[in-house]
Amino acid sequence: MLRELPLIAVVAVVIALVLKTFLVQVFVIPSGSMEQTLQIGDRVLVDKLTPWFGNEPSRGDVVVFKDPGGWLEPDHKPSSDGPAMRRVKGVLSAAGLLPSEDERDLIKRVIGVAGDTVECCDAQGKLSVNGKPLDEPYLAAGNDPSKLTFKVTVPAGRLWVMGDHRDISADSRYHMANPGSGTIPVEDVVGRAFVVAWPLSHFRQLEVPDSLSSLPTRAAGESGAVRPDPAEPPLVMGVLGVLPALARRRRASRGT
Structure with missing residues (x-):
């Protein structure tokens, strides 16, 4: 049994590595920018599988994404670990069992997707998407939707993201001078956080809030037109349905 332990350990690490790379990864929340939804030290499970099938984040999703450039301050804090401990941590980080010290990732909530116009604030002091004011129950207590005023249309292939603790979140609003006007590339999204796994008291x-999930979608480049509801019959089907009736009426008028 003891001779099999190294093999079991190797298999466990390989399985964990596959899970981390293709399925689910654990991330640690390092700051209060997503309070009260996520607390400092929370462990969240991030779905990395669905992006492999071409699914893009939706409004209201909490996503982990790579630093698009200039969002995070350089970390020059030296490690106090010895060489052996650094190697052990490196193996465990690669397997997803520990957070990596080299990864530069952020976590925010998606507010706008390609084609959306995101604006703050309206006459009632609310954030709006495509002209519709949002109810934001996830905001940290006492926070306004935004102390900064802005209006941006999200380009194709990009997302507008904001933290739930708006007063301290250096999100899309603070990077509007960057390429993309503060938006982030969809390709930089690592995955969607779907469960708070630890501590158990936060599980x-x-x-996704209804106020965001219920908004109609808009294609990038459209000037205010929204896409039709999939539940409604397309116009072409309606025309095809009318044509046979018109033909029958025409034959009846000819006496055929």
Whole structure:
């Protein structure tokens, strides 16, 4: 049994590595920018599988993404670990069992997707998407939707993201001078956080608020037109349905 332990350990690390790379990865929340939804030290499970099938983040999703450039301050803090401990941590980080010290990732909530116009604030002091004011129950207590005023249309292939603790979150609003006017590339998204896994007292699923999930979609480049509801019959089908009736009426008028 003891001789099999190294093999079991190697298999466990390989399985963990595959899970981290293609399925689910654990991330640690380092700051209060997503309070009260996520607390400092929370461990969240991030779905990395669905992006492999071409699914893009939706409004309201909490996503982990790579630093698009200039969002994070350089970390020059030296490690106090010895060479052996650094190697052990490197193996565990590669397997997803520990957070990597080299990864430069952020976590925010998606507010706008390609084609959306995101604006703050309206006459009622609310954030709006495509002219519709949002109810934001996830905001940290006492926070306004935004102390900065802005209006931006999200380009194709990009996302507008904001933290739930708006007063301290250096999100898309603070990077509007960057390429993309503060938006981030969809390709930089690592995955969607879907569960707070630790501590157990915080365990819960991360839901998408109705105020964001119920908004109609808009294609990038459209000037205010929204896409038709998939539940409604397309116009072409309606025309095809009318044509046979018109033909029958025409034959009846000819006496055929």
